[in-house]
Amino acid sequence: DTEVTQTPKHLVMGMTNKKSLKCEQHMGHRAMYWYKQKAKKPPELMFVYSYEKLSINESVPSRFSPECPNSSLLNLHLHALQPEDSALYLCASSQDPGPNFYEQYFGPGTRLTVT
Amino acid sequence: AQSVTQLDSQVPVFEEAPVELRCNYSSSVSVYLFWYVQYPNQGLQLLLKYLSGSTLVKGINGFEAEFNKSQTSFHLRKPSVHISDTAEYFCAVIPTGANNLFFGTGTRLTVIP
Numbered sequence: 335d336t337e338v339t340q341t342p343k344h345l346v347m348g349m350t351n352k353k354s355l356k357c358e359q360h361m362g363h364r365a366m367y368w369y370k371q372k373a374k375k376p377p378e379l380m381f382v383y384s385y386e387k388l389s390i391n392e393s394v395p396s397r398f399s400p401e402c403p404n405s406s407l408l409n410l411h412l413h414a415l416q417p418e419d420s421a422l423y424l425c426a427s428s429q430d431p432g433p434n435f436y437e438q439y440f441g442p443g444t445r446l447t448v449t
Numbered sequence: 450a451q452s453v454t455q456l457d458s459q460v461p462v463f464e465e466a467p468v469e470l471r472c473n474y475s476s477s478v479s480v481y482l483f484w485y486v487q488y489p490n491q492g493l494q495l496l497l498k499y500l501s502g503s504t505l506v507k508g509i510n511g512f513e514a515e516f517n518k519s520q521t522s523f524h525l526r527k528p529s530v531h532i533s534d535t536a537e538y539f540c541a542v543i544p545t546g547a548n549n550l551f552f553g554t555g556t557r558l559t560v561i562p
Contacts, residue, residue, distance in 0.1 A: 338492075379549050382549060384548070437498060439495070440490050442492040
């Protein structure tokens, strides 16, 4: 099973709402990632978790709050977002970084619209 | 620091014609190289990767790419494209010692019937 699943597929939220995006993988991967992709742009890295610990935060605003409750799950909590945060949010996972394991598997994404 | 350049933002090509999507990179360390495809409204799918060994890499859906260290290039090729190959293609690198992907700006391949 090389699948990364993400829920929901689509999300519309107001600027005062609190919502969460969920990502799950059952490949035994120990690194998980959140990317943000605006229309017609490449994905931009937001966060990296390695062994359930946050290892990279690419200066993401605090209205985005990641959480890794266990090795299979990755959440992204959203609060007080702005319309410019509307984008496709992609989750990915990979075997913990080492000399042989760099392949990242991506989920289908959550299309977020902030109104 | 590293960067990935995909000079062609859009490539239209007729069905069954060959195609080459260009990718050049710069990095102060060795890199691993990847091509991803993104179909409309979907996530990214790995087409192929170069980690080490033979510089000609074959991937899924009939695509292949050749790593050229002297020209710091990793161009993607397919000898005969299908309508279903219409998608966005991203070249990406991971510098050795890092664990995050750096993407190029993407090339939109449109296959014309």
